[in-house]
Structures are given as structure tokens and as C-alpha cells.
Amino acid sequence: DQQVKQNSPSLSVQEGRISILNCDYTNSMFDYFLWYKKYPAEGPTFLISISSIKDKNEDGRFTVFLNKSAKHLSLHIVPSQPGDSAVYFCAAIERGNTPLVFGKGTRLSVIA
Amino acid sequence: DTAVSQTPKYLVTQMGNDKSIKCEQNLGHDTMYWYKQDSKKFLKIMFSYNNKELIINETVPNRFSPKSPDKAHLNLHINSLELGDSAVYFCASSQNRGRTEAFFGQGTRLTVV
Numbered sequence: 001d002q003q004v005k006q007n008s009p010s011l012s013v014q015e016g017r018i019s020i021l022n023c024d025y026t027n028s029m030f031d032y033f034l035w036y037k038k039y040p041a042e043g044p045t046f047l048i049s050i051s052s053i054k055d056k057n058e059d060g061r062f063t064v065f066l067n068k069s070a071k072h073l074s075l076h077i078v079p080s081q082p083g084d085s086a087v088y089f090c091a092a093i094e095r096g097n098t099p100l101v102f103g104k105g106t107r108l109s110v111i112a
Numbered sequence: 113d114t115a116v117s118q119t120p121k122y123l124v125t126q127m128g129n130d131k132s133i134k135c136e137q138n139l140g141h142d143t144m145y146w147y148k149q150d151s152k153k154f155l156k157i158m159f160s161y162n163n164k165e166l167i168i169n170e171t172v173p174n175r176f177s178p179k180s181p182d183k184a185h186l187n188l189h190i191n192s193l194e195l196g197d198s199a200v201y202f203c204a205s206s207q208n209r210g211r212t213e214a215f216f217g218q219g220t221r222l223t224v225v
Contacts, residue, residue: 032210032211034213041121041218041219042218042219043202043204043217043218043219044155044202044216045216046213046214046215049213051211087153093210093211099157099160099168099214100157101157102154102155102156104152104153104154105153
């Protein structure tokens with residue numbers, strides 16, 4: 001039973017444009033959400049997070065939006081750069097508990 | 113200076129063998145994890161240790177046994193390897209339990225032939 005879903009396995013975006021990666025979740029006990037980036041043959045690296053008490057968190061070119069009523073979050077990357085090409089994982093943590101529950105990932109390709 | 117390091121990076125072995133994967137973190141974190149990424153690319157928790165104590169053990173066959181000699185190390189022993197154990201295994205650590213990001217090692221690609 002997938003509690004965190006990333007329904008788009010892949011996304012292609014032109015350099016300089018906005019990349020929008022989506023994530024849906026089913027567990028209403030999740031209260032902290034994270035995005036990880038993964039290059040081939042490397043481990044996932046933390047990108048940005050958001051608490052359920054917020055609806056937006058921004059860090060440079062990366063912004064995460066959370067819509068709790070829709071149980072949906074998205075990661076915006078603007079402007080997209082070729083170095084952003086990677087697999088992006090959405091993850092969530094339940095209130096007072098670990099560990100991370102991951103989505104299946106979305107492969108982003110930024111085309112120069 | 114690698115924060116979470118695991119060895120080996122690649123491991124090819126025959127069915128029925130016993131193997132170990134080692135993990136060390138130099139971040140001073142209290143909590144360590146083992147995740148498995150299977151052929152469908154899902155990253156799933158296997159075990160979690162907090163200050164050397166097992167706190168999470170998902171439905172993993174008992175052929176898999178984690179061992180934490182101290183809070184900086186969490187090794188994974190696998191007995192009687194099966195073809196279905198082929199996957200990438202990631203070690204991770206976090207400062208504590210709860211709302212905090214985890215830092216991952218580079219992964220160990222295990223291939224059972």
C-alpha cells in the first residue's frame with residue numbers, strides 16, 4: 001500500500017524553465033515532508049523540507065508547496081539547470097515517528 | 113570527508129552465501145537506518161536503531177540481522193542469500209527520531225547469482 005505516491009515517473013524540462021514535481025500522500029498522520037535528490041550510483045541527498053504547519057518553504061531555486069486538504073505537495077525548481085537532472089524522491093514522516101516513507105521517485109531531465 | 117560511508121559499494125555473491133555490509137557515520141547522529149531499494153525502485157525501511165537499540169524492524173526475513181556495536185556503526189548481515197535479495201541497500205543516519213532529515217550513504221548494490 002503506497003502511502004506516498006509520485007505518479008509521474010519522468011519529466012523533461014528545458015533549461016531555464018520551471019520544473020514542477022508532484023507528490024500525493026494518503027496518510028493523514030504525516031506531518032513533515034521532504035524532498036531528496038538522487039544521482040546514479042549515489043545515495044539520496046536531502047534537498048528541502050516542509051512542516052505541516054506551513055504551506056510553503058523556499059530555499060534558493062527550490063520551493064516546496066504543501067496543500068494539506070488535498071494531501072498534495074509539489075517541488076518547484078526555477079530556473080531549471082542541467083545539473084538538476086536526477087531522480088527526485090518525495091518522503092514523509094508521521095507525527096512523532098520515524099522513519100521516512102518514500103515515493104517511487106520522478107526522473108527529471110533538464111535539456112540544455 | 114564522507115558523512116555516511118558504507119562498504120562495499122558492489123557485492124556479487126552466490127545463492128546460499130552469508131555476507132555483511134558495513135556502515136559508519138561520523139555525524140554524531142543518534143539514529144541509523146537500513147533501507148532497501150528494490151527493482152521497482154521503491155526505497156523501503158528495513159531497520160532503525162536509536163543509540164544502539166533496535167526501534168524499528170519492518171517485515172524483513174530473519175536472515176537479515178542488523179548489528180550496532182556503537183551508535184556510529186550499523187552493519188547488516190545477511191544469511192543464506194537468495195536471488196530476491198538482489199537490490200541496492202542504503203544506510204542512513206539522522207540526528208534523532210522524528211522531524212529531521214536523514215543522511216544517506218552511497219548504497220551497496222548486492223547481486224545474488
